[in-house]
Amino acid sequence: MSFLSKQNKTTLxxxxxxxxxxxxxxxxxxxxxxxxxxxKPAIVMGLSVTIITAMANxxxxxxRKTIPNRIRIIVQLVVVAALVTIVSMVLKxxxxxxxxxxxxxxxxxxxxxxxxxxxxxxxxxNKVLPSLLDGIGNGLGYAWxxxxxxxxxxxxxxxxxxxxxxxxxxxxxxxxxxxxxxxxPAMALIIVGCVIWANCAYNNRKK
Amino acid sequence: MSKKLNTNSNxxxxxxxxxxxxxxxxxxxxxxxALQKKSDAxxxxxxxxxxxxxxxxxxxxxxxxxxxxxxxVKQEDDSDDTPIYICKVEGQTKYVVPVSGMGLWGxxxxxxxxxxxxxxxxxxxxxxxxxxxxxxxxIADQPFQDQFKGKKIFGNDGExxxxxxxxxxxxxxxxxxxxxxxxxxxTLTSDGVDQMLKACLxxxxxxxxxxxxxxxxxxxxx
Numbered sequence: 160m161s162f163l164s165k166q167n168k169t170t171l172x173x174x175x176x177x178x179x180x181x182x183x184x185x186x187x188x189x190x191x192x193x194x195x196x197x198x199k200p201a202i203v204m205g206l207s208v209t210i211i212t213a214m215a216n217x218x219x220x221x222x223r224k225t226i227p228n229r230i231r232i233i234v235q236l237v238v239v240a241a242l243v244t245i246v247s248m249v250l251k252x253x254x255x256x257x258x259x260x261x262x263x264x265x266x267x268x269x270x271x272x273x274x275x276x277x278x279x280x281x282x283x284x285n286k287v288l289p290s291l292l293d294g295i296g297n298g299l300g301y302a303w304x305x306x307x308x309x310x311x312x313x314x315x316x317x318x319x320x321x322x323x324x325x326x327x328x329x330x331x332x333x334x335x336x337x338x339x340x341x342x343x344p345a346m347a348l349i350i351v352g353c354v355i356w357a358n359c360a361y362n363n364r365k366k
Numbered sequence: 367m368s369k370k371l372n373t374n375s376n377x378x379x380x381x382x383x384x385x386x387x388x389x390x391x392x393x394x395x396x397x398x399x400a401l402q403k404k405s406d407a408x409x410x411x412x413x414x415x416x417x418x419x420x421x422x423x424x425x426x427x428x429x430x431x432x433x434x435x436x437x438x439v440k441q442e443d444d445s446d447d448t449p450i451y452i453c454k455v456e457g458q459t460k461y462v463v464p465v466s467g468m469g470l471w472g473x474x475x476x477x478x479x480x481x482x483x484x485x486x487x488x489x490x491x492x493x494x495x496x497x498x499x500x501x502x503x504x505i506a507d508q509p510f511q512d513q514f515k516g517k518k519i520f521g522n523d524g525e526x527x528x529x530x531x532x533x534x535x536x537x538x539x540x541x542x543x544x545x546x547x548x549x550x551x552x553t554l555t556s557d558g559v560d561q562m563l564k565a566c567l568x569x570x571x572x573x574x575x576x577x578x579x580x581x582x583x584x585x586x587x588x
Binding site for chain 1 (some may be wrong): 371373376378379382383386387390393394397398401408409412417495496498501550551554564
């Protein structure tokens, strides 16, 4: 089996577009609303979810033949919670600033539906390598949607990107105002809706 | 020869669960113990950086925090429940007192830097556990903290007057000198900051007055 056989490639790339966890499966929405008011936390959250889904998928895939069917959800939850806790402890020791940023999201990562969804739907039935790719693919699929939503929310809500002001003062002098609504979670839902619409339109046209 | 393991038997499930819990517990305990020294050091540096921030010494490189802290903070007094840090910034004595309280979702805390009159705010720093990003979390940003500069902590009656109040709200007897604006859309977090300041700073009433007298006294002698 080659590393990137056709099937593995599909496993990795499908969640980016056609089977995107947010856009197509509509999973992980609540965390997507919570962390997208600014670009930086969205990127941090996207990357952490990618790492955790990949790792959890690998662990569960390794254990899949031994896990008793009746307590499988508990086992998955323990694996995810243990991984997240370990990662956050390592970050605290080596990348303190990132861990401070992340501390709010640790709970959100553990309860993220995407993780449980992938473990249950994919890692329980598949070998280690495809599970790893599936985890990375789904994590990145989640991350890019978060980044797109956060881009618009931060730009229109605060006039900044990654904390740097990008809308020139002359715009404000002409009467332009930041849209405070954008910082509210409700607008995140609307932007996610727009992204889903754009994505569907794109995919339908390709067909 | 080997019989396939029945993963659905009760015995297997119980042993599996027990083993899993023990392994995970050991793993977590081991990682936590192994990294404790390093993360404790990070927490200590972060605390020092926060204290420096309350003296308007912000964005100091992580490697230089220790040196700067040693240069600025002359005396740490945390013997009782009212710890105070006595500092010297640009030749002037400043006091830093820690404050902590409750925000909307979790704990909030901070440090207030005070001039040597024991009344005027020199700078402030606030942070939070899990306030809403973009709203309550703004208390950790500089614009919110900067408005405390130059405000008076104690009113004419000697009680803590420093308040965080909604823009435009009228409060009887509240001097503009002690008034800071709340964050729009984050009323509960702002109220939390308000209550935190009142509760924590009132404990320092006598101590600050005492310290202020001391400095005036030494000035006279010198």
